[in-house]
Amino acid sequence: MSITVQNVIDxxxxxxxxxxxxxxxxxAGSGQTAVRGIAVSFVASYEAIxxxxxxxxxxxxxxxxxxxxxxxxxxxxxxxxxxxxxKESFIESAGMAIYRYHDHPHRTNPDLITRxxxxxxxxxxYEHNYSDAAVVVxxxxxxxxxxxxSHVKSKLHLPYLRAAGSMETACQTIGIAVGYRxxxxxxxxxxxxxxxxxxxxxxxxEWETPEYVRxxxxxGIGRSLFVLGHAASEEPGMELLAELIGDLVPxxxxxxxxxxxxxxxx
Numbered sequence: 670m671s672i673t674v675q676n677v678i679d680x681x682x683x684x685x686x687x688x689x690x691x692x693x694x695x696x697a698g699s700g701q702t703a704v705r706g707i708a709v710s711f712v713a714s715y716e717a718i719x720x721x722x723x724x725x726x727x728x729x730x731x732x733x734x735x736x737x738x739x740x741x742x743x744x745x746x747x748x749x750x751x752x753x754x755x756k757e758s759f760i761e762s763a764g765m766a767i768y769r770y771h772d773h774p775h776r777t778n779p780d781l782i783t784r785x786x787x788x789x790x791x792x793x794x795y796e797h798n799y800s801d802a803a804v805v806v807x808x809x810x811x812x813x814x815x816x817x818x819s820h821v822k823s824k825l826h827l828p829y830l831r832a833a834g835s836m837e838t839a840c841q842t843i844g845i846a847v848g849y850r851x852x853x854x855x856x857x858x859x860x861x862x863x864x865x866x867x868x869x870x871x872x873x874x875e876w877e878t879p880e881y882v883r884x885x886x887x888x889g890i891g892r893s894l895f896v897l898g899h900a901a902s903e904e905p906g907m908e909l910l911a912e913l914i915g916d917l918v919p920x921x922x923x924x925x926x927x928x929x930x931x932x933x934x935x
Contacts, residue, residue, distance in 0.1 A: 681914070702727065718767075726924060805843070810841065830897065839891075847871050
């Protein structure tokens, strides 16, 4: 008996909860399509879709969307442009169904995307406590910020980190806030209430948390910040999801497709 796109979605909901959602759903293709293979990625980039098709997958499960806005049905998202039209044409010709799976993974307990990053950093073995928007890790002993930076870059295969605060501070309590959770609303309570020495964030307004950290450093208060980038902070969670989907749909080929940041340092 063939498994359809909707069957896979139903399995995800049974495993991780049928939460209310704002953006999750099928953004291309049909729920009635018989699935030959599944690919999982952070974002439905043109290159990721092409790689998924080359791998023999006709269902792409992606965390972020395909058409350049979080709320893809909002004002202006349907305006035709050459880039979108070419992408839509390729999706159709490849017979690809795309399911956006954003809100549900963040609402699992613990947050599946945060859990994936914690695993990638190999910090699951340390004492850690999850909250709604972050996890706080306590290292066995304090380490210098520069040493932690080298570890993070190595484990996440990053060529660089953006950082604020003192690079020589000794840190033991580290906060992790994936995706767009690096703004002051989430970050500052982690510094003030959870007393983290260092925060690893995906991204956020540059005039909020980085400015708080800069002022703290000027006042002699040990605070540091690493800005990983949105994709770098959330891709490990989607890699974890790909493994879990393999368990949910035994016998189905499941591939994880990496999507490097589109931004370069020049």
